Amino acid sequence: MNFFKMIKRTKIVSGILLVTAIILMSFTLSVFVNAEGVGLTTLEENFDDVSTLTSRGWVRKNNSDNTEGSTNWFQGNDGTFGSHAGEPIAYIAANYNNTLGNGTISNWLITPELLLINGSVFSFWTRCFSGEFPDRLEVRLSTDGAEVGDTSDSVGDFGTLLLSVNPNLDSSSYPEVWTEYEVNISGLSAPVRGRIALRYFVTNGGIEGNNSNYIGIDAVSFAAAIADLDLSLSVSDAAPAMGDRVTFTVAVTNDGPSDAENISVSIPLLAAYEFISAATLTGTYDSDSNIWTVGDLANGDAATLTIEVDIDTIEDLEITATASSDLMAPDAFNNTSSVFVTPQLVASISGPVSLTLTEAYAAMSTNIFTIAGKPTSTVVQDDDYDGKILWNDETKQLDIAEGLAPGKYPVVLTASNGVEPDATLSFVLTVNAAPTINGDEALTLTGGNDATATSAYAVSGYPAPSVRQDKDYDGKILWNDETKQLDI
Helix, strand or coil: CCHHHHHHHHHHHHHHHHCCCCCCCCEEEEEEEECCEEEEEEEEECCCCHHHCHHHCCEEEECCCCCCCCCCCEECCCCCCCCCCCCCCCCEEEEHHHCCCCEEEEEEEECCCEEECCCCEEEEEEEECCCCCCCCEEEEEECCCCCCCCCCCCCCCCCEEEEEECCCCCCCCCCCCCEEEEEECCCCCCCEEEEEEEEEEEEEECCCCCCCCEEEEEEEEEECCCEEEEEEEEECCCCCECCCEEEEEEEEEEEEECCEEEEEEECHHHHHCEEEEEEECCCEEECCCCEEEEEEECCCCEEEEEEEEECCCCCCEEEEEEEECCCECCCCCCCEEEEEECCEEEEEEECCCEEEEECCCCCEECCCCEEEEECCCEEEECCCCCCCEEEECCCCEEEECCCCCCEEEEEEEEEECCCCCCEEEEEEEEEEEEEEEECCCCCCCCCCCCCCECCCCEEEEECCCCCCCCCCCCCCCEEECCCCEEEC
8 A cells, every 4th residue: 555645645535524615606507498308508617516516417426446435526625726716615526535445436427418519619627636646537428318337447328538638547647737628529410419428537546546636627618519590570660551661670690609600581471561672781682582691690790681661461460580590509499580560551431421311200220331440440420419310330320310300410420540540421411391381372452452462471391492383473473482472
């Protein structure tokens, strides 16, 4: 047994046992959801509190030899060395006590499920305490689960080795200061959900072995090689009148983390309107296909398109724009945007403009009026003549009660629906009365009479009747329309 090694490691373990701290958690997870499940597109883990890792999808499994009573991955010990960033103990550590006595250490730290795409980047910082007892760390990839088997030499689903820090267990090849390592994902046939494992893998390890000491890992980062396109669609007037000209504005932003290539935006239902013009500083717009070919956008860049159309349909439409690119986040929750356009139609009213009745008529209704407009128009009348001429909103008629005296009754109907201008229709009801004339039927005078006149006759009827006499006796008996008398 190496006595110095024993003393040194006892000190480290003692330091671990004495660590107490108030820990603030710091981590970032960015998730996409699609029909196939969940995966992280970005991951930032600073190991402020390793006890929370399991609840956030991390897996820790110690497959080392002789693990009974051994340690697993544990909170960093600032008595050994401090973290790369953050609080001094804000890192995760493993050491020779992952196995008892002398054996192979195989201790797995497995990320949550990730979205793996060629070009994605996985990075971390690591260091060891001392190279006197060499350490080794492997970075492995699985696209088919999180199983690692149950023995120190099994790798389970993680058959792909991405990186090995100090593969030959040299005494000087594992850095003794915090050092960043980066792995680029490649060779995948298509985007896939998977995990990346950090495996503390040391043969001839343990307190009685010649290898294994103490390593720390900090600031694990993952970024899928995707372009998250954020699309917005707006319209200058979502409730235009028929014939109005409106402007649709389409804006697409690349929220990264990667550059986006061959972006196009489709707005198919714009074909329902009459195209007037389009303007953009990025790419081209085809009004026949309603496709905006944007081209490429670097991470953080944006582009805007404006399209002018005339509203020539009354149909309500949900206009949807959809963006696509070569490396696009598969969630698509912000790759589409919609606006509802509900064209308005000004109110109108048409129908009978007059009706003539005769005195003593029976209650009745006019012919039906035609009311139009979008939204639905309402009709009000200006005068109902004590309820004897009433608008019936259900039948779209004027209901006329009995008892109107002879005469003319003008009614103004106004149709409105909030879209200017309102529509008006003037309707006139005429109640006629048959002509009558009453008065003297005979008059006796003495020969040589002076000029005289009969009593006034009562002449009535509607419209006002005129009186015509059949014989005036050479102008000596004349009807006087002003006095309603016969002048003799």
